[in-house]
Amino acid sequence: MGSRQLAALLPDPSAARPAYRRLAGAISELILDGRIALHVKLPAERELAAALGVSRATATAVYDLLREGGYAHSRQGSGTWTALPESRTPRGVTRLLGSRDTAIDLARAAPGLPHQALADALARISPQLAEHVHTPGYHPYGLPELRAIIAERFTRRGLATVPEQILVTSGAQHALTLVLGLLCRPGDRAMTENPSYPNALEAMRRARLRTVTVPVTDGGWDTGIMEAALRQALPRLAYLIPDFHNPTGRLMPGPQRARVLRAAQRTGTWLVVDETLADLALDVPRPAPFASHATPGAAAQVITTGSMSKTHWAGLRIGWLRAPARLVTELAGQRVATDMGGSVLDQLLALELLDRAGELLPLRLEELRGQRAALAAALSERLPEWTWQLPPGGLSLWVDLGRPLSAALADRALDYGVRVEGGACFAADPGVFEHRLRIPYTTPADILREAVHRMAAALADGLTPASTTRRTHWIA
Helix, strand or coil: CCHHHHHHHCCCHHHCCCHHHHHHHHHHHHHHHCCCCCCCECCCHHHHHHHHCCCHHHHHHHHHHHHHHCCEEEECCCEEEECCCCCCCCHHHHCCCCCCCCCEECCCCCCCCCHHHHHHHHHHHHHHHHHHCCCCCCCCCCCHHHHHHHHHHHHHCCCCCCHHHEEEECCHHHHHHHHHHHHCCCCCEEEEEECCCHHHHHHHHHCCCEEEEEEEECCEECHHHHHHHHHHHCCCEEEECCCCCCCCCCCCCHHHHHHHHHHHHHHCCEEEEECCCCCCECCCCCCCCHHHHCCHHHHCCEEEEEECCCCCCHHHCCEEEECCHHHHHHHHHHHHCCCCCCCHHHHHHHHHHHHCHHHHHHHHHHHHHHHHHHHHHHHHHHCCCCECCCCCECCEEEEECCCCCHHHHHHHHHHCCEECEEHHHHCCCCCCCCCEEEEECCCCHHHHHHHHHHHHHHHHCCCCCCCCCCCCCCCC
């Protein structure tokens, strides 16, 4: 990692004394959060001191503290390298674990699956599972029947697709990781929205990609900025969430999609389009696939990912990608080195649930509309100074607090029994979105009302700067 790159992630050394403790604490947090990868070389002390405008003695003290805490180790003659202390767990793991307390969880935008729907589906797939147990059970492309139904769903939405263009994965995140591993090399540029899905941003950091960011505001995307970023940076890949964007909830209009597709075709950029939320259209028709707006040439550069995590249940771990058939074959080879194929049981269950989507999905959408209304009403009543735009779909509100206090509020809210993540967790660039909260409406209305009541109480109690070392981050 370069000294300038590290300096951009760190706080102003003059903002607190002693500076070396503040800087060492910030670096350790960045390591835990994945923004500084493990086992990478840190800048030499002299370079760090020059980049931060501090003395060499301060830089030496920073590295001494990191080594004492287990966040770094030195090799004779080869410098200082990042490490993970034995007592700590990366936040990429902890943010997905269930909470160990009774806090209301507003950090993970992931609905549960009704018990009866699961029980009925398990009963119906039992005969099919009995047939599969007499086979080896390896399906690196995914079960043929599941690939076929996913392809047919794309075709119904306006994008002609055959099963050979589908790879079944262990969730959309797995699909993205496979794509990054095959198509990108360390140092490649990747264009991403800002804000964006934190786990996707972390996957790009771990792939050692250099991100080029384009804003998503309350007004949506600025196509001119996106075209300029593609033209000037020539990124190898661009990761987009055009359907009920996570976390802003924005929906990209069709004409903008066509312009982005043409711009990416001109620069030879692969577009990875995350359509995980596309089925969760609450106030508008379900959008057509992004690639359906492309010419044949441009469509060949689009990789579409999807998942059942947001529409059904994240515990199912079923996702997919749609891409040119040849690329699907190459990606299947890539995945064999990691898991050789997904669970047959999960895929049979996914097949059954997708086959009944016409029955189950409308119930899910109606439930989400009611919960969204309850959350909006509670916020308007208890926290009228906060503002937001009601999203036409998706799972959460992107709330503007009016002041940069989201990290402090998230920290204090834990004392009141609410887990929520500040907007900075969704930032592709450091130091932004401190005035934002993402609040999912994936829990029952009465729980949402109670959560807002507790957050209002936490805010009324007064806030001090958040202690980022005290709490664990939970995002999905």
